Amino acid sequence: MFQDRNMTCIECGAAFVYTADDQEYHQKKCYGTEPKRCPECREARRRQARKSTRAAQLAAAAAAAPPPPPVPARVERPRAFSSEGARPGGGGGGGGGGGWGPPRGRGPGDRPLFETTCGACGGKAQVPFEPKQDRPVYCRDCFVKMKGPRGPRF
Numbered sequence: 229m230f231q232d233r234n235m236t237c238i239e240c241g242a243a244f245v246y247t248a249d250d251q252e253y254h255q256k257k258c259y260g261t262e263p264k265r266c267p268e269c270r271e272a273r274r275r276q277a278r279k280s281t282r283a284a285q286l287a288a289a290a291a292a293a294p295p296p297p298p299v300p301a302r303v304e305r306p307r308a309f310s311s312e313g314a315r316p317g318g319g320g321g322g323g324g325g326g327g328w329g330p331p332r333g334r335g336p337g338d339r340p341l342f343e344t345t346c347g348a349c350g351g352k353a354q355v356p357f358e359p360k361q362d363r364p365v366y367c368r369d370c371f372v373k374m375k376g377p378r379g380p381r382f
């Protein structure tokens with residue numbers, strides 16, 4: 229069914245034989261077109277095509293390189309809000325200056341004093357407790373002297 233055909237290469241003008249096998253091969257591959265070049269030129273073109281396709285692949289790979297990471301868009305805050313929030317505070321928390329001071333622990337002023345007579349020196353004594361007759365009450369000075377250097381302890 230297939231016959232060898234004498235062909236002329238359109239590339240180099242060389243005569244070549246389009247063999248029956250080649251024709252059958254082309255028929256099977258459904259190439260449809262007859263070879264217009266000699267096997268050498270065909271091989272050369274094939275190499276060239278392979279080279280070019282490889283170059284194309286490289287170019288495609290380069291083009292398909294991952295793009296730089298997208299820069300996140302900076303979120304602008306509404307100016308109205310920020311200026312409202314930055315309003316200088318009025319008079320909050322000034323640190324209570326006058327008025328009540330901190331409660332004193334053992335000040336003589338925060339408990340009622342009873343005036344009596346010192347049992348040691350006979351002078352006036354002010355004691356923070358109600359003096360009782362069965363106990364001697366001393367003035368502060370005498371109390372400190374009797375109790376020692378620790379200080380007054382009422």
Ligand SMILES: [Zn+2]
Nearest residue numbers: 237240266269
């Ligand atoms: Zn040729």
Ligand SMILES: [Zn+2]
Nearest residue numbers: 346349367370
């Ligand atoms: Zn005294």
